[in-house]
Amino acid sequence: MYEETPSVARNVGSGRRPRRAVYPVISVAVAGAFALTALPAAYAAPSATVVISEVYGGGGNSGATLVKDFIELGNAGTAAHDLAGYSVQYLPGSPSASSLWQVTALSGSVAPGGRYLVAEAAGSGGTAELPTPDASGSIAMSATNGTIALVSGTTALTCKTAADCAADSRIVDLVGYGSAVVREGGGPATGASNTASVARAATLADTDDNAADLAAGTPTPVNSGGGSTDPGDGGGDGGGSTEPGTVRVHDLQGTTRLSPLNGQTVTRVPGVVTGVRATGSRGYWIQDPRADADPRTSEAVFVYTGSATPTVAVGDAVLVSGKVTEYYPSSTSQSVTEITGPTETVLSSGNPVPDAVVLDSASVPDAYVPTAGGGSVDALPLQPDTYALDFYESLEGMRVELSDARVVGGTTAYDEVWVTVKPGENPSARGGTLYSSYDQPNTGRMKVMSLDGTVAFPKADVGDELTGTTSGPLDYATYGGYNVQATRLGTLADHDLTREVTRRQKGRELAVATYNVENLDALDAQEKFDRLAEGVAVNLSSPDIVALEEIQDDNGAVNDGTVTAEATLTRFTEAIRAAGGPSYSWRYVSPENNRDGGEPGGNIRLAFLYNPERVSFTDRPGGDATTATSVVKTKKGARLTYSPGRINPASDAWDSSRKPLVGEFRFQGESVFVIANHFGSKGGDQPLHGRYQEPTRGSETKRHQQAAEVNTFVKSLLAADKDAKAVVLGDLNDFEFSQTVNTLTDGRVLTPLVKTLPAAERYTYVYDGNSQALDHTLTSPAITHFDYDIVHINAEFADQASDHDPQIVRIDVSKCRK
Structure with missing residues (x-):
């Protein structure tokens, strides 16, 4: 397994990104759970600058005209008030023990005497959009009761009573409405509903008494530009103007990867809707049919609607207002230029889309x-x-x-x-x-x-x-x-791609294969065992020895300290036998719990299968998770101190990674040393398509160290017997042209067999449309007569038993150097 892209993260790559999620409002009324206590007089001096000027939670509800909830701030001071690092936060009116404050971060500033509009979640009803918001969140506020806090900071509050909130110095202003437990003064502001907000007077007077300071009325959201919404004009901004603004799409896209208008609000940008994404990361694309003459400037932009399903259709001619944002899907990716917190006016429908x-x-x-x-x-x-x-x-x-x-x-x-x-x-x-x-x-x-x-x-x-x-x-x-x-x-x-079947080894040929079986454990479905078993018995034609990568322990990802894999290997070998293969025996070294990387609790490890009717295993007891095997020189050649054993497991090179498994086999009177490997993954490397160029491949450092450890071990083997027959194989998580492979072969002690194939056949894995070689087989100099094959049965197919292709080498031992 490549181990670079966790499946949950893959949702990001499918247009389903985990940011901007809508969190459900937890509003469980518990009688008497919290006392209706007014804030003490020592709460805070009434604000002379920024306050919460209006709160509306009925957006999109039955009878509502506006489609979204909103919070409006006002500045009663004589100087602009910087909101960087501030947030607005919401708590249900009758919070339970499990209720949490929900947070929307703010940016920019509010001018003296001005307003600042925060759009929140949309409902399924309503007909009018808010004016272009200055900030957007996804909080689904109650229409009738709740608490809104203006907070100096973006960490969620924890207070759930008026007294506790009074003691939190981060709270700049607070409004409780309906029957809210948490509020300022003698009582909450009353009268909020699906069609009514609670708002301060135009003077923004603040006496720290919500009941006295705010009154119910028709919602009147105003943004920092003074734009308001007339419920009768069908939404939009600035009174629903049908005239395009001064900014075109190519102006906001610019001539680099970043918009020259990043962070700024744009008004009535014209375009034709060319695509609508109604699930996951919702939004739509607009493209301006009137292109400029600069080939560097894109004529289209994504309009991000957050949790709200877009109401436009392909072919609609629209004017879009909102904030220009550069969204980075990850810390190393390029950005996507977007218009966020949008409002749109549909001018006409059924228009032709621009040519592709x-x-x-x-x-x-x-x-x-x-x-x-x-x-x-x-x-x-x-x-x-x-x-x-x-x-x-x-x-x-x-x-x-x-x-x-x-x-x-x-x-x-x-x-x-x-x-x-x-x-x-x-x-x-x-x-x-x-x-x-x-x-x-x-x-x-x-x-x-x-x-x-x-x-x-x-x-x-x-x-x-x-x-x-x-x-x-x-x-x-x-x-x-x-x-x-x-x-x-x-x-x-369908061009009918078929799965390859390699030939069966001849009598004098020792067949050694490697196969990454992708986190196989005893709890997997029988279908997975059967398909992997068919790969061994049929497609690989029952090799004499199979080095397996990604064998998990007997209960897979259950993280309870289990490290044995007897049940996993029993099920696998039984499936191979049912598929027509031999009755394989096996050897492995159990890892320390959660010390070999991979899925937590899975205790991934390497294992050998071998056919005892064709080959024997030389057992030399004593090797365990922390004890290294080594090479001893004898009159009859080299032998291992422990078989099976591990290569220098105490080395830092193997931290949170699989340790190579070494086994000593006998075939037709000859000793053969097999070294199975599963080097560290490419996780954390910067992507080929990312903003950092050339990308940093930070994971290589560990693989270079691991390759050096294996190379040192092979050199010790050849020092004891220059004609030792060694096969080094497995998932190296690196390419045939990489420094990892060069380090592994340093001193010409190993031959990478992938380079003996025609270039067009050198791949075992497909990632982002690139066919590449991550799995390898290398042999020592004494192995002079061999037949090597990568058997393509998985990587190219939509339906895979594993994400890697296996490979096999058939060695004519009788013709090898002695």
């Missing part, structure tokens, strides 16, 4: 991205004619199309499929795209997703084709980078 930009070999540059010495490329002027990522960025949000695109990464569990718009770019033997060097990331790769949730997404394998035209807005996400959010999806042409 064609993505193909002629339009997409061959160079990938400019370098910034490992720094950010955010501020670099875009060069769309030179670099592929600059080209894609210049099209951010715009309609693009690709035709008759070959699939280079099978459909994922998240309904994503990778295709190439450059069919001649580094093709693999079976239809994929090879990743063969750090400086050739393959510019034609593109992830395709669908905005139409009513149509089943096609299950495609590598080498299949999306025929016809696939088109939609060009988006960007954490995992994979740029992707097409298809409003039109091509038709799948």
